[in-house]
Amino acid sequence: MIPALIILFLSALFLVWQGTLPLQIGFALMALSISAIIWRRIRRALTLRRIRLETKERKAKWGGIMTVVSGLSSFMGTSCHLFITRNDELVVEDVSGARLIPFPEIDRMALLYGRSVEKMGDRQLMKELGFRSIPHFSSVRAWVARNPRSRKRLLLVVRFQQPLNELEYSEMVVFSDIENLGNLRVFALRPEVAVKTAILPRRVRGKRRSLRKMTAPVLDHNQLK
Incomplete structure (x- = not known):
C-alpha cells in the first residue's frame, strides 16, 4: 500500500511539474498520499503499542498479532492475538474466543516464508522442518497465491501432539505475519520456543550467526520413518 501511495505522490509531482495536471488537483493528490502514509504509520505504531500494553497487562512473555491461514475454526484471513504466558502456554485469541495451548502439547513449530511453501513440496518441508509425518x-499455498504480499512474510506453523479438540480437528495450525505485527524474531528467541522451532532459511542475509543455532535440531531421516 505504501509503495502505491509513494508512486501516486511522485506521479502527481511529475505531472504538475510537466504542466499536464492542474496545481489544485496535483497538490490535493500529493497531500492525500502523504496523509495516508502518515496515517498508516501512526496506526501501525498505535497497534504495536497496544499489543505491548496487552502483553504487559497479562504479564506474558511475548505477544504478537497474526493472521489465521489454516487449522482453526476461525475464518481464513482472520486477525488474531497470540501470547506466551508465564506458565509456558500459547494463547490464541480471535473473534471466536480464546484457546489455551500448553507447550507440552506442541510437537513442533516452524518459521518460514510464504515463498518457501510455494517452492517446496510437502515431503521436502517434512525433512527440512523435522516433522515426523508429511504436512x-x-x-x-492457495492462500499465499491469493495474497502475494505474504510471500515475503513469515509463516508460523504449529503442529500438535494430537488434534486440538473435537470441534477443531486439526493437527497443524498456520499463521501469517502478513501485516508485520507478529514480533516473530523475539518469539523465535524465547528458549521454550527455540527448542521446538525450525527456521527456514536458517541463515539471515547480512547476519553471520546462523539461525539454526536458535532452533531445535532437525530429526535424522531414519527417525522420521
Whole structure:
C-alpha cells in the first residue's frame, strides 16, 4: 500500500511539474498520499503499542498479532492475538474466543516464508522442518497465491501432539505475519520456543550467526520413518 501511495505522490509531482495536471488537483493528490502514509504509520505504531500494553497487562512473555491461514475454526484471513504466558502456554485469541495451548502439547513449530511453501513440496518441508509425518500445505499455498504480499512474510506453523479438540480437528495450525505485527524474531528467541522451532532459511542475509543455532535440531531421516 505504501509503495502505491509513494508512486501516486511522485506521479502527481511529475505531472504538475510537466504542466499536464492542474496545481489544485496535483497538490490535493500529493497531500492525500502523504496523509495516508502518515496515517498508516501512526496506526501501525498505535497497534504495536497496544499489543505491548496487552502483553504487559497479562504479564506474558511475548505477544504478537497474526493472521489465521489454516487449522482453526476461525475464518481464513482472520486477525488474531497470540501470547506466551508465564506458565509456558500459547494463547490464541480471535473473534471466536480464546484457546489455551500448553507447550507440552506442541510437537513442533516452524518459521518460514510464504515463498518457501510455494517452492517446496510437502515431503521436502517434512525433512527440512523435522516433522515426523508429511504436512499438508495445499490450502496454505492457495492462500499465499491469493495474497502475494505474504510471500515475503513469515509463516508460523504449529503442529500438535494430537488434534486440538473435537470441534477443531486439526493437527497443524498456520499463521501469517502478513501485516508485520507478529514480533516473530523475539518469539523465535524465547528458549521454550527455540527448542521446538525450525527456521527456514536458517541463515539471515547480512547476519553471520546462523539461525539454526536458535532452533531445535532437525530429526535424522531414519527417525522420521
